Amino acid sequence: MDLTAARRHAVRLDLLDPLAHTRDGFRLSDDVVYLDGNSLGALPAAVPEVTRDVVERQWGCDLIGSWNVNDWWDAPRRVGARLARLVGAGDDEVLVADSTSVNLFKVLVAALGLRPGRRVLLIEPGNFPADLYIADSVGQLLGLDVRRVEPGDVGAALDHRVALVSYSHVDYRTGRAHDMAAITREVHEAGALMAWDLSHSAGVLPVRLDDCDVDFAVGCGYKYLNGGPGAPAYVMAATRHHGAMRTPLPGWTGHARPFALEGSYEPAAGIDRFRCGTPPMLSLLALEAALTVFDGLDMSQVRQKSLSLTGLFISLADDVLAPLGFEVVTPRTDAERGSQVSLRHPQASAVVRALIARGVIGDFRQPDLARLGFAPLYVRHVDVVTAVEHLVAVVTAGEQHDERYAVRTTVT
Ligand SMILES: Cc1ncc(COP(=O)(O)O)c(C=O)c1O
Incomplete structure (x- = not known):
């Protein structure tokens, strides 16, 4: 043509x-023809007004009371629930927090802890560098064998030693989408767990973490979700793992009783245990406003x-x-x-x-x-x-x- x-x-x-x-x-x-929403999403029209309100009224007038009156404390879960609908997860399975890299660290360590005795972590050779660095670091910290295996070859690499497989749903460089359902099934058949990085798929294609029986997922808030530069990321853990999973970054906000300010850590119930420090409220609430563009779609x-x-x-x-x-x-x-x-x-x-x-x-x-x-x-x-x-x-x-x-x- x-x-x-x-x-x-x-x-x-x-x-x-x-x-x-x-x-x-x-x-x-x-x-402008903007073809970089896979790196930094465009500005949703709802964001400036909400951000102004957060800064001027909520922070400027309501001050620290905003944690209660403006419901700041629950925002990581509330925005997580909104995001859960985009990735096919339950409302109580997704938390907005930290960066994708940090969430991946939490997820890898937590998931590996659920498969004691298995000493191999499989990752994808061409994954985003942060995913590779984090996996290698986790391997060194835990004394595990980290192997780089193409998603297409995962079947041959799976055996009783593999604890976890961590791949990206869509390749950041080539744009190739992997078959989440088939790979997750194969991984489960080998008794291992599956973690997906959804940074380049959430918001542009129907992700069904529930139908695919995915164990863990992470993803960026600033790409196709349009949350703004440095928007917080998200982490998903399937409910069946909530009781046993342990975060390697036990922060006070993820404690069972954060305001008891106890000297020893007891994890909060459910996905809240993946909370670590104080959430970045300006960008978290900007992300919440940004996600409204998906309403009804x-x-x-x-x-x-x-x-x-x-x-x-x-x-x-x-x-x-x-x-x-x-x-x-x-x-x-x-x-x-x-x-x-x-x-x-x-x-x-x-x-x-x-x-x-x-x-x-x-x-x-x-x-x-x-x-x-x-x-x-x-x-x-x-x-x-x-x-x-x-x-x-x-x-x-x-x-x-x-x-x-x-x-x-x-x-x-
Ligand atoms: C697939 C993928 N994973 C992880 C990251 C890193 O995210 P963050 O900078 O929020 O840690 C990126 C960033 O572009 C990415 O494309």
């Missing part, structure tokens, strides 16, 4: 889009739109970007794709910089990937075409060779 026909097609798809209205729930300039419709956007981008990439040196590394099969498309290009870093200068915002991942995220709540089909048009223009004019783009920015 050429780009003129593609634009006509995209306009039609947007007119028929049952989710077209959700873009109004965000503050986005029409001058059918996640299978969100998934349909996501696949339609990424599918259109891939078909245009094949038609007009491949001859210019781009290679699509994201799976073409719908079931194997998250909501981003990654393009390999020898000058990917400079191409992304030139693209951003033209108002199309994506990002770069080492060594040669341009990563474009299609957040279905605010990206339109016409944005897909605009992005491809600019990619063509950048490379045709050789803008990536501009010396301004030779030096990488701190954050890519």
Whole structure:
């Protein structure tokens, strides 16, 4: 399809889009095509007002009384329950707290403690570096064998020594989605436990932790959940593990009686034991406001739109970007794709910089990937075409060779 026909097609798809209205729930300039919601979600329109209220009224006027009168104390659970509906978990199974890295540390140690005698932890070689570092550190601290095994090869690596498998649902680099149900089943058949990092799937596809019988999960609040820079993350533990699981970071807020201020630790019942320190109320309540954009949405419709956007981008990439040196590394099969498309290009870093200068915002991942995220709540089909048009223009004019783009920015 050429780009003129593609634009006509995209306009039609947007007119028929049952989710077209959700873009109004965000503050986005029409001058920008924002394709980095997989890294930092756009600003939901509800957030500024709520944040102002939290700062000026709740903190400014109600002061410390807010922990009671504005229900700050229960917010990690309340926001967790809202999030639970997005990931197919029970209201009492999800807690919003800390960062994804910290939550992963808590989950790995807690889960490994549930399989004493098993000494192997399986992780994915290409997982986000933080997940690898944390797993290796846990392995060293507990004297366990940490093995890197591709999700596709997990069956052969499972035996009676494996305690836990920890994978990402969608690969941050390639956008490949793994079969959560099948992998979790295989892991359970071997008597091991399964932990998933949902950072690149929650909010763009229907995650069913309950149907898949997942033991533990973690994920970021600032990507497709739009909670804002540094938004707190979340942790999920299936109810069946609540009684026995132990956190390696026993904080006072996760104590059974926090305000008894006792000298020895007794874990709170349930998921609350994964609380550690005082929650970051400004960003936690910003996340709560941000999650309202999902109210009433059918996640299978969100998934349909996501696949339609990424599918259109891939078909245009094949038609007009491949001859210019781009290679699509994201799976073409719908079931194997998250909501981003990654393009390999020898000058990917400079191409992304030139693209951003033209108002199309994506990002770069080492060594040669341009990563474009299609957040279905605010990206339109016409944005897909605009992005491809600019990619063509950048490379045709050789803008990536501009010396301004030779030096990488701190954050890519
Ligand atoms: C898959 C995945 N896991 C973990 C993290 C790290 O999250 P945090 O910085 O909240 O610890 C990221 C960040 O991009 C990620 O993509």
